[in-house]
Amino acid sequence: MCRTKRIENGIVIDHVSPGKGLELYNLLKLNHTDCPTIIIKNVDSRKMGKKDMIKICDIEHINLDIIGYFSSDITVNIIQNQKISKIRNIDLPEYIKNVLYCKNINCITSVEPEIDHIFKLVNRKNKKYACVYCDNIE
Numbered sequence: 001m002c003r004t005k006r007i008e009n010g011i012v013i014d015h016v017s018p019g020k021g022l023e024l025y026n027l028l029k030l031n032h033t034d035c036p037t038i039i040i041k042n043v044d045s046r047k048m049g050k051k052d053m054i055k056i057c058d059i060e061h062i063n064l065d066i067i068g069y070f071s072s073d074i075t076v077n078i079i080q081n082q083k084i085s086k087i088r089n090i091d092l093p094e095y096i097k098n099v100l101y102c103k104n105i106n107c108i109t110s111v112e113p114e115i116d117h118i119f120k121l122v123n124r125k126n127k128k129y130a131c132v133y134c135d136n137i138e
């Protein structure tokens with residue numbers, strides 16, 4: 001059962017920067033799930049002024065690496081039988097897979113289309129990632 005107001009089981013991604021909800025939805029590849037999903041745009045937020053939210057019913061796992069990479073302000077609410085557990089301050093991940101794409105034409109990822117694009121965090125302060133194959137920084 002999925003109603004728009006209160007989710008019994010699922011995940012609510014809260015405190016997304018206003019206007020960024022759809023971008024995060026695409027990064028998380030939520031279009032590949034059959035779970036009922038609601039994207040809420042530009043709602044009032046005490047903390048942020050305005051914010052976006054994504055509510056996904058009947059989903060158990062979400063890629064926290066992508067969320068941590070996207071924004072450290074995001075709160076993930078995991079809801080099981082209406083009980084909510086919150087995950088806050090999600091760190092930048094050490095590695096991200098298939099989020100950034102290497103633009104170096106000599107990189108193996110340019111030659112082998114099937115290979116995963118993996119980037120390693122090289123500078124946490126400036127949020128810089130380098131391709132693990134060729135060290136190209138994106």
Ligand SMILES: [Zn+2]
Nearest residue numbers: 102107131134
């Ligand atoms: Zn590369």
